[in-house]
Amino acid sequence: MTPLARDALARMVALHLPQEGFVNLGIGAPTHVADYLPEGSSVILHSENGVLNVGPKPPAGEEDWDLINAGKMPISIRTGGSYFDSSLSFAMMRGGHLDVAVLGAFQVSKDGDLANWTTGDNGSPPGIGGAIDLAVGAKSIWVMMDHTTKDGRSRIVERCGYPLTARGVVTRIFTNLCIIDITEDGLAVRALLDGLAIEALRDRTEAPLRVMGDPLTIRQDGSVA
Numbered sequence: 001m002t003p004l005a006r007d008a009l010a011r012m013v014a015l016h017l018p019q020e021g022f023v024n025l026g027i028g029a030p031t032h033v034a035d036y037l038p039e040g041s042s043v044i045l046h047s048e049n050g051v052l053n054v055g056p057k058p059p060a061g062e063e064d065w066d067l068i069n070a071g072k073m074p075i076s077i078r079t080g081g082s083y084f085d086s087s088l089s090f091a092m093m094r095g096g097h098l099d100v101a102v103l104g105a106f107q108v109s110k111d112g113d114l115a116n117w118t119t120g121d122n123g124s125p126p127g128i129g130g131a132i133d134l135a136v137g138a139k140s141i142w143v144m145m146d147h148t149t150k151d152g153r154s155r156i157v158e159r160c161g162y163p164l165t166a167r168g169v170v171t172r173i174f175t176n177l178c179i180i181d182i183t184e185d186g187l188a189v190r191a192l193l194d195g196l197a198i199e200a201l202r203d204r205t206e207a208p209l210r211v212m213g214d215p216l217t218i219r220q221d222g223s224v225a
Contacts, residue, residue: 001195003147003176004222011036011222013144013174017043018099022092024048024134026103026116027071027127030144033102034075036222046098048130050089053081070129093130094137101138103131105145105170107160110207112170112182114141115162128165135166147175147204154206156180156187177201178218180209191216191224 004012010032017023017033020042025031034045035056045054047069054069055076063074092098105116114135118126135141148154156173173180178201179191187207192198192215202209216224 008222009176021099024098024101028104030102050084053078093133098138100140101134102142105143106162107155107157108143108170109160112168113160114165114170115160116165131165135169140171141169142172143170144174147177157206189215191218193218
């Protein structure tokens, strides 16, 4: 069983975004979601540095370095897109105008607490950016991350050990092994990577998991059936 590659994980998230929804993609891995929106998608992507209707990354050699996302990576802009200043961009974030924000995380707790701005490591400076504004302003917070750390520790935990970005805000987690919803009754597994048993997922997860019915199957290309 091979965990999903980063591009396949981005495709899986892209396929779940709500049509006609306004969606912010956080800095880092979530920005790759822009490259995998299906043809004809009506999702409107927002970047906190002041861009609406972000498109996929441009082909190599065709980058315009005046057109970048919040992570300073070159982007394209789709028909009808617009630019604006930071005050308007943050007003969109804080004012409840975004349907979903897809963020990376160091840890997510069983109660939806989000830790994504610092591990306290002096060799890795903290980077809060607009995460707090997104975490409390977007209607839904989804997290996209590897299921475990490089040394095998679960990123889905009973209680976050790192400083919190926001408490109880995450509603769905996409990892390279599964999709989990955070509900009032705990962590509910919606989909499992093809070939991965629920017992094996529990072994890789610190917090308790429950299964309602038969989970969907995640294929290696990121599609879910």
